[in-house]
Amino acid sequence: MGRTAIPDIVVSRLPLYLRAINRMEEEGLEYISSHELGARLGISAAQIRKDLSQFGEFGKQGTGYHIPFLKKQLIRILKVDRVWDVAVIGAGDVGSALARYQGFREHGFRVVMLFDSDPAKIGHTINDIEVQDVAQMEARITEAGIQIAMLAVPAPVAQEIADKLIAAGVRAILNYAPVNLAVREGIRVEHIDPVIHLQHMTYYLMPRED
Amino acid sequence: MGRTAIPDIVVSRLPLYLRAINRMEEEGLEYISSHELGARLGISAAQIRKDLSQFGEFGKQGTGYHIPFLKKQLIRILKVDRVWDVAVIGAGDVGSALARYQGFREHGFRVVMLFDSDPAKIGHTINDIEVQDVAQMEARITEAGIQIAMLAVPAPVAQEIADKLIAAGVRAILNYAPVNLAVREGIRVEHIDPVIHLQHMTYYLMPRED
Structure with missing residues (x-):
């Protein structure tokens, strides 16, 4: 079965499974049932079994999933059994926080380049990463063969960048600018916009009467 | 029809529609077809029509959606026709960026409180918001009747906080800590974790051979 046959919604849940499995391993657990995993994630046990069965036979009736084995399989499937170099564009609050974030390395990523257009920022270092002139961005990224970028620039320039x-040569963009990006087929874009998440939640809230 | 009858996956798309509609209004457009909206969002026109029809008759055959009208309806449905007070917990890189972020106000939110446990941070202000001692958090939030919090604290303390x-009294949490939160029914939690998005994308990438 080709990998393209697996629905993206299933793929989107695998990192959540991996994160939960990592946490369970830290807690010293060795086996986990689909029910326990589901309870942690708010996903039904049946859904988890169905999702994972698309990639192979990872669990056993009765004993559940062996945590180190499932972890290894998820890491392999998600291709984070290597470290991916990532470029961050924009050295403002968000870009700086991303350059400093310690949680990437152990999950398959490292920020190796940081770009900005502000002369006051260019040449400074954040977490040992030099802020380079965005005018050099294309040349540097091409040269380094970087496929993943995190975009933390103002909305009006996001599409152009x-x-x-x-x-x-970038194939995957994690976009922090609050704007949808138009990209050609084969390019992956994911968005991080707190307003989108907040508005999703307010739908369910009852405003207090003042 | 009760609002609970609408699938959450549909609700989750409404903020994306609103963001696109806002952008179109800024561009000076007055009408938009479901096809044009779909093309911008990478969602099918049929899906958009089906989603929106769950909330009323917002478009007309031939002319499409009147942008100011659709915007007003989406704002009402998502309950951001008011400004929600939000508390930020954690005044590190992410919490500080959230306190400074200028994009909340025009979309229905304002950060009014900021908490941290670090004595070096308590008493300082970020974007005119004083960093308060997290020991005061429950009292201050209860007193102010705040229902929404953004959690930007280290993973090990996230569940406790x-x-x-x-x-x-908080009913909605936007969680930046890289850990799943267990909450009782009726509490909304959304997660923002760049690793989850990056790993979702690497699934589709072909590693370069070095």
């Missing part, structure tokens, strides 16, 4: 990143 | 937030 995304186009340049893609021209430079 | 979430429990306290919920005890203080």
Whole structure:
């Protein structure tokens, strides 16, 4: 079965499973049932079994999933059994926080480049990463063969920079700018926008009367 | 029809529609077809029509959706026709960026409180918001009737702080800590974790051979 046959919604849950499995391993657990995993994630046990069965036979009736084995399989499936180099564009609050974030390395990623257009920022280092002139971005990324970028620039310039990143060989963009990006087929874009999540939740809230 | 009858996956798309509609309004557009909206969002026109039809008759055959009208309806449905007070817990890189972020106000939110446990941070202000001692968190949040919190604390303390937030009346948590939170029914939690998004994308990438 080709990998393209697996629905993206299933793929999108695998990192959540891996995160939960990592946590369970830290807690010293060795086996986990689909029920326990589901209870932690708010996903039904049946859904978890169905999702994982698309990739192989990872669990046993009765004993459940062997945590180190399932972890290894998820890491392999998600291709984070290596370290991916990542470029961050924008050295403002968000870009700086991403450059400093310690949680990438153990999960398959490292920030190796940081770009900004502000002369006051260029040449400074954040977490030992030099802020480079965004004018050099395409050349540097092409040269390094970087495929993943995190975009933390103002909304009005996000599309233009995304186009340049893609021209430079980037295939996956994590977009922090609050704007949808138009990209050609084969390019992956994920968005992080707190407003989207907050508005999703307010739908369910009852405003207090003042 | 009760609002609980609408699938959450549909609700989760409404903020994306609103964001796109806002952008189109800024561009000076007055009408938009479901096809044009779909093309911008990478969602089928049929899906958009089906989603929106769950909430009323917002479009007309031939002319499509009147942008100011659809915007007003989405704002009402998502309950962001008011400004929600939000508390930020954690005044590190992420919490500080959230306190400074200018994009909340025009979309229905304002950060009014910021808490941290670090004596070096308590008493300082970020974007005119004083960093308060997290020991005061429950009392302050209860007193102010705040229902929404953004959690930007280290993973090991996230669950404990979430429990306290919920005890203080918080009903919606946007969680930046890389850990799943266990909450009782009726409490909304959304997660923002860049690793989850990056791992979702690497599934589709072909590693370069070095």
